[in-house]
Amino acid sequence: MEDELFLEAQAHIWNHTLKYINSMSLKCVVELGIPDIIHNHGQPMSLSQLVEALHIHPSKSQPLARLMRLLVHSGFFSQTQQQLVTKYGLTPSSRLLLRRNTTTTTTIETLPFLVLILHQAMMAPWESMSSWLRSEEYGSAFEMVNGKSVWKYIGDEPDFGSLFYQTLVYDSQLIGKLVKRPECREVFDGVKSMVDVGGGEGIVAKAIEEAFPHINCIVLDLPYQTTKDLNVIGGGNLFEPIQIPPTDAVLLVSVLHKYNDEEIIRILKNCKDAITNSNEGGKVIIIEAVLEKEKQMEHKESIETELCGDVLMMATFNTTKRNEKEWKTLFLAAGFSHHKITSFLGLRSLIQLYP
The missing domain is CATH 3.40.50.150 (Vaccinia Virus protein VP39)
Structure with a gap:
């Protein structure tokens, strides 16, 4: 019984330690444009079709398959078998990651939010969270590692600021739809x-x-x-x-x-x-x-x-x-x-x- 509890505890720790891989894998396929490629294709695509559309070397087909397998498990892509060939399709979640979502009457994008939250400036505070907790000098961990508050960073870094305000626009579009209920x-x-x-x-x-x-x-x-x-x-x-x-x-x-x-x-x-x-x-x-x-x-x-x-x-x-x-x-x-x-x-x- 004690061994079982130990193994469960170990699995729990490993699962949460590795969770960042889900986020970064999702960022990777979005950067590659896979949701848009499948959407523009009009139907689920095989691995070989994705490799061709992405213009990546055939030697990377199996790494891509493993990435897709993880994201299928996480609910971002569907997986079907057609004549012994695995094909990948979109799910409601990946449809919200299209660069220009045409699945609803109002254009709504979640892509800026994903890119913003996984931006280097937003990820950096987590590397120094323990140092921030021990410090009395900084208002936020973001300010400590980036040398300025998030508002100053938005003003000084146009690309980051654009992502931030694009995220606000998306959120406003979603709320705008909801208040009409x-x-x-x-x-x-x-x-x-x-x-x-x-x-x-x-x-x-x-x-x-x-x-x-x-x-x-x-x-x-x-x-x-x-x-x-x-x-x-x-x-x-x-x-x-x-x-x-x-x-x-x-x-x-x-x-x-x-x-x-x-x-x-x-x-x-x-x-x-x-x-x-x-x-x-x-x-x-x-x-x-x-x-x-x-x-x-x-x-x-x-x-x-x-x-x-x-x-x-x-x-x-x-x-x-x-x-x-x-x-x-x-x-x-x-x-x-x-x-x-x-x-x-x-x-x-x-x-x-x-x-």
Whole structure:
């Protein structure tokens, strides 16, 4: 019995030690363009067809087969046998890695996220995490190993900055699709005006206006991040009073997790002031992760994804993701009387805050 427990423990350690190989193998096939090659081919492809399409030397066909075998096991490609020939096809996950996804009515790309998270600058902090934990000098592990904060790095490194903002655009496109769901209708009932704070290119605001034409949306963000297609207020300093006309609702999409508790309270107080003089029913609408959700606790993979995301925030921004109790503490500190959390946005929730 003791030997069995030892072997199970060893297998557990090995499995988690080797997990990075999954990520880097996925990055490799994306760099090779394999999802796009299979998609453009229109049907599953054999190994020899992939080798030919990739223009790689035949001696590398077996290494490629082993890479594909791993990613088939991980659910990124399908594998079928046709006349004793193994053929590889796409799965829903690999379809989201197409360089230009045409499988949905709205173009959505997850490729920038994968490339960003596996970028050298994002991977480097993990080599020095123990040193950062022993240090009192640096705000984040990212800052310690890269010599600057992630925001400064984004500004100084155009390629990295482009990846970062492409990832935000993808995320906004996904959320823009989700807010059009019938379940969201009650969230926007009675709302005639809304300010999307930190709304970037206004993708979510546009989606809301399309789904709910009675709502007039304004985007508040830094001028260089906003679109000219919507009513935009420049400046966008979240830590100063929001200079906008009285509004029914303030929207914060994936904004708060980048800040610490004190900063979040300041932001929420400013948002509350913006809706204080609004008609009865004014609120702040937040889309963020809520850890330890009851439904999520039933899915081990979702829990692991959220916990990894939390540690990623720690390494990159030195901030944290929060459970409902922790969010509630911040809401009360900012002067809100009550809130409602709706869990139907996958790994994130829709939170409604009321003055």
